[in-house]
Amino acid sequence: MNNANAIRTPQAIPCPEATDLDPDYHPCAKTNRRAVLLITILGSSLAFMDGSIVNIALPTLQRTFHAGASSVQWVVQSYALFSAALLLFSGALGDQFGRKKIFVLGVAFFTASSLGCAVVNSLSFLIVWRSLQGIGASLLIPQSLAILSAAYSAEDRAAAIGTWSAWTSVFAALGPVAGGWLIQSLNWRWAFAINLPVAVWIFFLLPKLRESESDFSLESLRKLDLRGTLLNTLGLGAVVYSLSFASEYGWNDLQIGGTFVFGLLLIVAFLVTQSRQENALMPLSLFKNQRFLSVNILTFLLYGALGVTFYMTPFFAIQIKHLDAVATGAAFLPGISVMFIFASRIGRMSARFGERPFLIIGAIASAAGIALFAIFARQPGYATSLLPGMVGLGVGITIGLAPLTNVVMTSVPDGKSSLASAVNNSVSRLAGLLVLSGLILVLSQAFDHSFAQKLSGSSLPSSAKERLYAERSLMAAAEIPNTLNSKEKQTAAAILADSYTDGYELVMYCCAVAALLSALPVILW
Numbered sequence: 001m002n003n004a005n006a007i008r009t010p011q012a013i014p015c016p017e018a019t020d021l022d023p024d025y026h027p028c029a030k031t032n033r034r035a036v037l038l039i040t041i042l043g044s045s046l047a048f049m050d051g052s053i054v055n056i057a058l059p060t061l062q063r064t065f066h067a068g069a070s071s072v073q074w075v076v077q078s079y080a081l082f083s084a085a086l087l088l089f090s091g092a093l094g095d096q097f098g099r100k101k102i103f104v105l106g107v108a109f110f111t112a113s114s115l116g117c118a119v120v121n122s123l124s125f126l127i128v129w130r131s132l133q134g135i136g137a138s139l140l141i142p143q144s145l146a147i148l149s150a151a152y153s154a155e156d157r158a159a160a161i162g163t164w165s166a167w168t169s170v171f172a173a174l175g176p177v178a179g180g181w182l183i184q185s186l187n188w189r190w191a192f193a194i195n196l197p198v199a200v201w202i203f204f205l206l207p208k209l210r211e212s213e214s215d216f217s218l219e220s221l222r223k224l225d226l227r228g229t230l231l232n233t234l235g236l237g238a239v240v241y242s243l244s245f246a247s248e249y250g251w252n253d254l255q256i257g258g259t260f261v262f263g264l265l266l267i268v269a270f271l272v273t274q275s276r277q278e279n280a281l282m283p284l285s286l287f288k289n290q291r292f293l294s295v296n297i298l299t300f301l302l303y304g305a306l307g308v309t310f311y312m313t314p315f316f317a318i319q320i321k322h323l324d325a326v327a328t329g330a331a332f333l334p335g336i337s338v339m340f341i342f343a344s345r346i347g348r349m350s351a352r353f354g355e356r357p358f359l360i361i362g363a364i365a366s367a368a369g370i371a372l373f374a375i376f377a378r379q380p381g382y383a384t385s386l387l388p389g390m391v392g393l394g395v396g397i398t399i400g401l402a403p404l405t406n407v408v409m410t411s412v413p414d415g416k417s418s419l420a421s422a423v424n425n426s427v428s429r430l431a432g433l434l435v436l437s438g439l440i441l442v443l444s445q446a447f448d449h450s451f452a453q454k455l456s457g458s459s460l461p462s463s464a465k466e467r468l469y470a471e472r473s474l475m476a477a478a479e480i481p482n483t484l485n486s487k488e489k490q491t492a493a494a495i496l497a498d499s500y501t502d503g504y505e506l507v508m509y510c511c512a513v514a515a516l517l518s519a520l521p522v523i524l525w
Contacts, residue, residue, distance in 0.1 A: 032151070032208065033151050033152065033160075035205060035208035035209065036147060036148060036151040036208075036209060037148065037151075037160060037163060037164065038205060039147075039202060039205050039206065039208070039209050040144040040145070040147055040148040040164060041164055041167045041168055041171075042171075042198055042201055042202045042205070043103060043106075043107060043140050043141075043143075043144045043202060044140075044141060044144045044145075044164070044168050045167075045168050045171035045198065046107065046110055046137075046140065046195055046198055046199065046202075047083070047110070047137040047140065047141055048168050048171060048175070049171045049174070049175035049194075049195070049198070050079075050110075050114070050133065050137075050175070050192075050195055051076075051079075051175075051310075052175040052176045052179070052310070052332070053175045053176060053178070053179030053191045053192075053194065054075065054076065054079075054130075054179075054191060054192075055076070055176070055310055055311055055313075055314050056176045056179050056180050056183065056191070056314050056325055056328055056329050057179065057183055057188045057191040057325075058072055058075060058076070058311075058314060058315065059314060059315055059318040059319055059477070060183055060188045060325065061075060061123070061126070061188060062474070062477050063477060064188065065122070065123040066474075067123055067474075068473035068474055069440065069443075069444060069473060069474065069475050070244050070245050070440075070444075070473065071123060072123070073244055073436070073437075073440055074127050074130075074244065075123070075126060075127060075130055076130075076311060076436070077240055077244060077433060077436070077437065078127045078128075078130045078131040078134065079130045079131065079133055079134040079137070080134065080307075080429050080432050080433040080436075081131070081134060081233075081236060081237055081240055081433055082131050082132075082134030082135050082137075082138060082233070083134040083135075083137040083138045083141070083429050084134075084138075084236065084426050084429035084430040084432075084433050085138075085229075085232050085233040085236050085237070085426075086134075086135060086138035086139075086229065086233065087138045087141065087142055087422045087423075087425050087426035087429065088228075088229070088232070088281045088282050088422050088423060088426050089138070089224065089225070089228075089229040089281060090102060090106070090138045090139045090141075090142055090143075090422065091142040091143075091146075091421065091422025091423070092224055092225065092279075092281060092422075093139070093224070094142060094143045094146060094422075096224065099143040099146050099147050099150075100143075100147070100206075100209055102139055102140075102143050103139070103140050103143035103144065103147065104206065105139055106136050106137070106138070106139025106140030106141075106143065107136070107140055107199055107202050107203070108136075108199075109132070109135060109136035109139060110133055110136030110137060110139075110140060110195070110199070111136075111195060111196060111199040112132075112136075113129050113130075113132035113133040113135075113136055114133060114192045114193070114195040114196065114199075115192075115193070115196065116129035116132065117129040117130060117133065117189075117192035118189045118190070118192040118193040119189070141421075141425050142421045142422035142425055145161075145164075145405070145421040145425075146421050147209070148160060148161070148164060149161075149421075157406065157410070159348045159351065161405050161406050162345070162346060162348060162406075164405075165339070165401050165405060167340075171198075175194075175329075176328070176329030176330070176331075176332045177326070177329040177330050177332075177333065178194060178329070179191045179194065179325075179329055180324075180325035180326040180327070180328055180329025180330070181325070181326050181329070182194060183325040184324055184325040184326050224279070225273075225277055225279060225280055225281035227273060227277070228270055228273050228274060228277060228280065228281035228282070229281060231266050231267075231269050231270035231273065232266075232267070232270045232281070234263075234266050235263050235264070235265075235266030235267035235269075235270055236263070236267070236430070236433065237263070238259045238260065238262050238263025238266065239260060239263035239264065239267070239434070239437075240263075240433055240434065240437050241259055241263075242256050242257070242259045242260035242263065243260070243434070243437035243438055243440075243441055244437055244440070246260075246441055271284075282423055282426075286420070286423065289411055290525045291407065291411040291525075292408070292411040292420070293521070293525070294521035294522050294524075294525040295359070295404060295407045295408055295411065295424070295521075295522070296408075296423065296424060296427045297518070297521040298359060298363065298404065298518040298519070298521055298522055299404065299408075299424055299427045299428050299431065299518075300427050300428075300430070300431040300518075301431070301514045301515065301517050301518035302363055302366060302400070302431075302514070302515050302518040303427075303428040303429075303431045303432060304431035304432060304434070304435030304436070304511075304514055305366070305367075305370060305435065305511035305512070305514040305515040305518075306366070306393075306397070306432075306511075306515075307431065307432030307435060307436050308432075308435055308436050308439050308440075308507060308511050309370055309373065309393065309508070309511055311436055312443070312504060312507060312508075313331075313332075313373070313386070314328050315476065316377075316386075316500075316501075316504055317331055317382075317386060319476040319477060319497075319500070320476060320497050320500060320501060320504075321381075321382065321385060321386070323382065327382070331382060331386055331387075331390060332390060334387060334390050334391050334394060335369075335390040335391055335392075335393050335394025335395075335397070336394060337394070338391065338394035338395055338398050339394055339397055339398045339401070342398045346358065346398055346399055346401075346403065350403035350406065351406065355403035355404075355406060355407050356522060358399050358400060358403040359400050359403055359404060359407070359519070359522045360519045360522050360523060361399050361400070362396050362397070362398075362399035362400020362401070362403070362404075363396070363400060363515055363516065363518045363519035363522070364396070364516060364519055365392065365395050365396030365399055365400075366392075366393055366396030366397060366400065366515045367396070367512045367513070367515035367516035368392050368396070368512070369388075369389050369390075369391070369392025369393030369394070369395065369396050370389065370392075370393060370508055370511045370512040370515055371389075371508065371509065371512035372388040372389035372392050373386070373389035373504075373508045374504070374505040374506075374508035374509050374512070375388075376388055376389065377501055377504060377505050377508070378501060396515075408420055408421065408424040435514065439507045439510055439511070442503070442506060442507055442510065443475075443503040443504070443506070443507050444473075444475070444503070445503075446502055446503035446506050446507075447472070447475050447499050447500055447502070447503040448472055450498070450499040450502040450503065451469070451472055451495065451496070451499035452469070454495045454498060454499055455468060455469060455495055458491055458492075458495060459488075459491070460484070460488055460491060460492060461483075461484070461488075463481075463483070464481050464483065464484055464488070464492065467481050468480070468481070468492060468495075468496075475496070475499075475500055475503075476496050476497065476500040478496055480492045480493060480496075
């Protein structure tokens with residue numbers, strides 16, 4: 001390539017006449033494309049399903065390890081941090097050494113770390129293994145869409161991505177239900193062990209996958225932006241750490257404030273290197289394309305809102321609405337069923353009529369769905385409190401997801417498809433990482449304010465008030481003293497639930513505003 005900043009992508013295998021090769025292995029034959037579609041669906045679903053299952057397991061993990069909100073948050077954040085920070089680097093690895101090779105490495109790494117998560121006995125080690133899972137996810141996710149995109153012609157690509165979106169939604173739907181049943185029937189460890197049979201299925205199908213390959217060489221390794229990777233990872237880690245524990249220690253704490261400033265400086269240094277580095281990890285020239293820029297702004301705001309919603313809903317369902325793990329997992333089915341039924345159709349329609357109206361309507365519908373979670377939060381039961389938001393959110397995601405993915409893959413030249421996929425996936429996970437950290441801080445502050453007011457105005461004994469206030473970092477999971485009588489216990493439980501609901505409503509409204517704002521760049525540009 002003439003552009004020195006462009007990362008060289010291995011070319012897809014050319015398509016000779018079908019009679020020249022075994023049709024089962026022909027790069028352009030339908031049987032081969034079906035195999036590619038299935039493998040990429042299963043690979044992506046490993047990461048998507050794991051995220052949905054872990055969200056269901058979080059209340060159980062908080063109770064098992066008696067962890068505060070800031071600590072249990074890192075079960076999700078450690079995974080998101082490494083998957084977001086290393087996605088760009090992993091996309092470059094796929095470009096340099098072959099997408100199939102890096103995809104297989106990612107699946108193997110993800111599987112091994114899932115097993116590690118399943119056998120740990122402390123929250124600290126669980127967070128370590130979740131970090132390694134994030135590295136595995138970063139390796140396999142950008143390769144999945146790049147492999148899929150290369151296997152289909154431009155005319156068929158939108159429908160294929162729509163099918164990919166629909167079936168990954170199926171696995172995302174099965175994840176919470178199966179995970180909830182395993183957690184309730186066995187224990188939380190099976191929430192991670194469930195990844196193993198999916199990985200076995202992928203390895204069984206891998207001989208069907210013919211993809212571009214490149215040989216390993218030190219010269220290729222030198223072309224990778226290792227400095228940018230280090231700056232990006234450390235910078236994001238420092239910022240997220242500060243946001244996570246600011247509610248517990250305060251911004252005046254030198255460790256929190258200093259780490260936050262240090263993280264921001266590292267991120268600025270990363271951006272500076274990207275404007276000057278040859279073979280940059282994230283060439284800033286990509287964002288000169290308004291189509292690519294607008295869809296990534298939409299991704300950041302919308303996926304940030306979705307990440308917080310899917311993180312908080314299981315806590316709200318289990319700790320406030322008192323649903324069990326199975327019922328909480330099943331609570332997501334209506335919305336995801338909408339995605340499964342209509343996603344591929346929306347993909348074909350958006351290819352025919354253009355993605356812009358679908359992206360705008362999808363963002364607005366998602367905002368409305370999230371707002372319904374707050375509007376009906378105090379209604380009794382699942383059907384009146386959670387179901388409206390689940391359905392509304394499912395409609396919004398269905399309308400916007402397949403067109404969004406297709407815009408990302410078609411807004412850059414084919415030679416940069418792997419990089420474009422990595423950038424957009426990194427943006428989506430970075431959004432979940434930063435927006436969740438910020439809004440958990442909002443939740444914590446809102447809970448503390450409401451809890452202090454309600455607790456001080458209650459008739460509970462002073463000793464019980466002191467003990468409950470000391471455990472406020474656990475929020476709704478705070479342990480009610482056994483010294484209280486039954487009526488006092490009911491009062492304490494109501495204070496905890498009302499205070500958490502106050503914070504939950506505020507956060508859901510913030511997410512709805514973020515989702516609504518995500519439509520603006522698409523409208524304007």
